[in-house]
Every structure is written in structure tokens, then in C-alpha cells.
Amino acid sequence: MYDVIVIGAGIMGSCTGYQLSKRGKKVLLLEQFTLSHNQGSSHGASRIIRFAHTESAYLPLIKKAYNEWDKLSAAVDDKLYKSCGLLWVASPNSIKEKSDILKNFNIEHSILKGDEIQLKFPHLSYDESWHGLYDPKAGFVYADRALKAAQSQFLANGGIIKENETVLKIEESQNGVEIFTQNSKFIAKKVVVTAGAWLNTLFNDLQIQTRPELIGLTFWKVKCNHSKFLPSNNSPVMIMSDNCEEMYMIPEVDYSGEIKIGVHCGIPIDVRNKSRIEPPKWTIDIPSEHLKKHFKDVEWEKPTRRVSCLYTLTPDHNYILDFHPKNSNIIIGGGFSGSGFKFGAVIGLILAKMALNETIDLDLSIFKLNREIIIDKSRL
Template identity: 25%
Template sequence: MSSDQTTTHVVIGGGVVGAATAHALATRGERVLLLEQHGRGHHLGSSHGATRIFRQGYADPEYVALTTRALERWDALETASGETLLDRTGAVDHGRPEVVDAIAAALSDAGIPHETLTQEAAAARWPGLAFEGHVLAHATAGRIRSADAIEVFLTLAERTGLAELRFDTRVTGIEDHGDTVTISSTEPDGTVLRTTTRSVVAAAGSWAPALVGDLLAARGASLPAIRVTQEQPAHFPSHLADDAWPSFVHYPLDGGDVYGLLTPGEGVKVGFHGTGPVVDPDARDFTAVPEELKRLQAYVARFVPGVDPTEPSPISCLYDNSPDDDFVMDRRGPITVATGFSGHGFKFAPLLGEMLADLATGGAPHPRFALA
């Protein structure tokens, strides 16, 4: 059984970037069909879970500026939805002096209030954490209610009357006809849907290279090598009240990056950044590597004294990593691609949705995120 239709835009992917893009297009008066291969709010990609960090603590001035633009849009999304999506817990960075000092300089240049603290002052303020190296805090940061945010994007898109959302609908092929593409997808009841459009946005994260990599190459544009990894942070039971926890990022003196934040009702999430094994996003085992879990527990026992390191609840999530950790967002003909969010894209979601809507409606790409 098959069905043919046309629409103005097709967004592939119902995670945070796809949801934000569908919302941005629909609120501009554009008709959009969103196709998601899994269920609404699924846990099989990069966007699931109740919390994500919002922070402006980048050493790169361009990303700092993007966080400011994103923060304005989070505020606007809260106003439009009537829901709290960002809890302003503040954030603390500590560790390697050259990294923390570069973040402080970038925040200073951007006029973003922040403060430097001694390790002793930081430990007194946040007794759940232990500190090393230099310490920096900024109050504009906090905790995104990530599952709620995705649902707000989807719900507000639906309310426009211009967005059709189809879940458990897997894209099985995209045919490039020059000015248009035809997308074949299979619905839960086995119906094959063929949709012709002048604009498809492949906002499918780890799946985007397989969906459109060859199509872009045929148009002379190469995606960078996207490395898909299965990361394994864990929640740890907290000994402290919820308001004792900022979002935190640690740059250990002996290398690597660690992040953490409270997930209310679940514990304090702590994870190594970008250290997981390479996986096929369609063939994951969702199982924590025992040695890595032990290493995470040892880290927590040393640097997160406010939790019980002996009772981890492992989490499995995907990273789609670009070689330089920059985002990849560009358009060729009717094909727009969004991938390479490298474990730090969620905080920018409402801004990314607008940037991709710009591309889908004929706008120019951000030079830093454009394809070669």
C-alpha cells in the first residue's frame, strides 16, 4: 500500500534539532512534514533524557556569542509556551588554568558577568564538588528541561496548523530530481509514503550522513567524517538538596573533560565528554563498558563528594562528532543537512532551529558550519 503527497518542507528527525526546525518553519507560516523513525520522545538518539546543561562558558568567542543568541530564544520559548524550560542554577568550570582562563577572557570580552574563585571558596559554596586548578562561575547558566523542551517545540509547531508530525515512520530513500527530492518512508502500518518537496532538512544527527551523504557528494559537497560514539554517563544519588547543585564542567589537570548536573528525581549526572566507543546508531548494545564505569566511579569518588559513587545508574546516549567539534549545517539544492553536534548542541536548539529554517527558505549558511 502506498501514498503520494507534496509539501513545502520535510524535516527528517524528531530530536531537539528537528523539532526546533519544524517549530521555526511552522511559526514562519511554512508548511512542514516531520518524519521521525522512532516514537515521540524516544531514547534511541542524542536528545533523550530530562536535563541538559546550558552554559556560556566557551573559550571561543563565536560560540559565546551564539550562546547569548540562544539564551534570548530560550526566554522567548518560555514566554510562548508558558513553561519553565531553563532553571538558572549557574555553572562552575574548574581545572586546567589555560582553559579556564581562556573561558574567563571570552566571557569578559562578551560582557557576560562571571567571577573567579579560590578552590576553598568554591568548595564552601558548592560542597558537593571538589575543585582543582582555576575556578570560574557564571550565573546565566543552568539546566535545560530537555524532554520538556522537545515536547514544547513539537506542540507549538502542531498548534500552528501547518506542521504534520509522523512518528515511527522510517525514511527508506531519497531521490534527487534536481530542484526537488522525493522521500520514501514506511509508516507503522506498512504504508509506503512518497513525499515530493523542494526542501528536505536532514536533522537526524548520527543518521544524517547515511541519509544524505551520498546525495551531497553527488552535488560536489563533502560532509566531514562524522564519528558516532556511544557515551555512558551515569546518575549518582545525591546527599544534598537540589539547590546545592550547579551545572559543572571540569578540565582535569591530567587531561580530558568531565561534565555534570543534577537531574531532579534521578540524581547527579556525571560523564566523560566524548570518550565512548564508535558504534552504528542502528546496532547499539546500550551497555556500559565496565572499565569505563569503574573509571567514572573513581572520578566521582574524588571530585563529586556530594553523591554516592557506589550506586551509579548508567545512561546510554549518542554523540555525532565532527572532527573539530563544530556543527555542520548547510544546504545544496533542496537538501539541507544538520549533524556534528558533538555533545554540545542542545543548548543552542532554538537558535539552530531558526538557522536551519533560514537555510531551508533560501538563506545563507553560517560560514563556520558550511560544507567544504
């Protein structure tokens, strides 16, 4: 019998396994694909990390996330994130609202008006109808390196990983919790489920249901002033709130000479369907139009490449961190809504502590399954 079985070896599950193994527990990490798969939400070279958030509940969380990334970086002797700053561009009123929230938590930031944006970042072109919020401590996580770091430390601590093990059902038993896969049966005292977009296939009766979405990411060639887009020169990651469209940009990290842009919404997808559809054309058109207006040094006509990933959304776009309502030996982490990777190191710590009934010095009420759902627009 295992002390804990973790279902799903993406960033949340891998960090949970790492934290449990650090505590000397006997832990099994189950993954339905191979560890290097690109079917979910944790693949790719980069993810934004930032203090700037529009929901106050996430600010204490991100402070602890930075600390946990530092600890994991030290364990593997590899810096897993880089600070190059975040520039969030939007309407003046929107930026003021964001700034007011950050001021309440003493989060360092500054506001740039349209012409000031271009003075600080000459490769960008925004007029007086735009303001920018600059978060100097933000940057990006080296996503694939971070995932491998958590998994390697998990194994070094005695953890066990089984790939190509699709979980079919989870059942309570007299001895603990039984997990049935297409190949085997496993039993543990506790189970942590971080199944990402597949959460509903395991639990279809939860008070909050998650919705998988297919997201399209595009890469665009930098045609001149190449050095301006290098994170080593403090080229910032960006969030662009353009009318009703939310986009994010990461400078040259994944591929040399290319920036990455994602539109922060997608189309519903049935993850049980093995034949994946392509992201819609507007995942190209929306970034292209923004690049044409505001990124004069980037070829906007056609992306160099497209990739896809999955979002897992709750109705209010807040996460799920809670015990199963019918079995407190099952802990659920999900609904990370396209913004969760940067929190992976601290989410893993929280889920591990929940599994071991350890004290958590954070207010997690916003992540409970029985919370009041207030529908809001998609947020970053």
C-alpha cells in the same frame, strides 16, 4: 507537495519544524522511531546550558539561543530552562584561557581558586591545584519538556508529524525533492535533514563525515547534605576537566536524590546495528574516581543507574549548518557533538531561515561543509 520536509524529530528537527510552521509553511516532520524514543540524542530530562564556551564562534549563538528558549517558553507557558550557575573546574592555566575568551565578549563570569570553590560550594572539595570558572547565568534546559514544547507548537501551527517513517533515500526531481521511506514517497520544495547519528546513512559522500559514538551516563546517590545539590538552592551544573578527561555533572533534576554525570567521549557505534552494545566500564570508573576525591557527600562506589545516548561528531567537533553541495534545496544540520541541545532553539531558527532563503545575522562559516578542518582535542 510540502513547502518543507524535515527529517528527524529530535530537538533540532522539532525546533526547525516549529520555526517553519510559525511562518505559515506547510511542513512535514518525519521520525524513524516514535516521538518518545530513547535511541538518539534528545531524550532525558536535562541538558546543560551555558555562556561559557572555549570557541568564540559559539558565543553569539548562545545569546540568541537563550532568547529563542524564552520565546518558546512563553508560547507554552512553561519555563524550559533554569539558571543555577555553572562551575567549570580545571587547572589554573586552563581556567585563565577560558576566562580570557569570555572577557573579549563581555560575558559575565568569575574565577574561584581551590579554597574559594569550597567556600562558595561546601559540598565540593577541590584544593589549590584546581581553579573554577563560575558562569552565573548558566543552568540546564528541561530537555524532555523542551522537546515536547517544540513538537506541540509545531502541531498547533498546522504541522504534520509521521512516526515510524525511516527515510531510505533522498532524490532530486523536476518538481522538488523526493523522499522515499519504507512506507511512502513524499515530495517537497525544500528538505532539512537533522538525522543525528544517522546522517551518514543518508549522505555518505559529504566532504565532512560525522562519527556516531555511544555515550554512557551514570547517576549517583546523594547520601547527605541533600539540600546542597538542589538547583533551587543554586547548586551549579558542572564541567570537570580532570587531566585528559572531560566530564559534566547536573545536580538533582532527572531523579530525586541523584546527580547525573557523563564522560564527554564514547565508543564508535554502527547505528544500523539494531542490537546496541553497553557503554564501556570506564564510563563508570572515571566519574567514580572523581566523586571519591571531590564529592564527599555522594556515594561513589556504584551508580544507581546507567543510561546511554548518542553523540554525532565531526572531525573538528564543530557543527554542520550548510546546503548540500549538489542540491541547494537540501539543508543539512548535524554533527552536534554532544554539546548541541542547548542551541536547539536557535539552530531550528537558523535551519528554517536557510530553507526559506531568509537573512541570517550570524557568521556561520565555521559550520560550512567546505571549511578547513583543524583537528583538536574533544572540547565542550
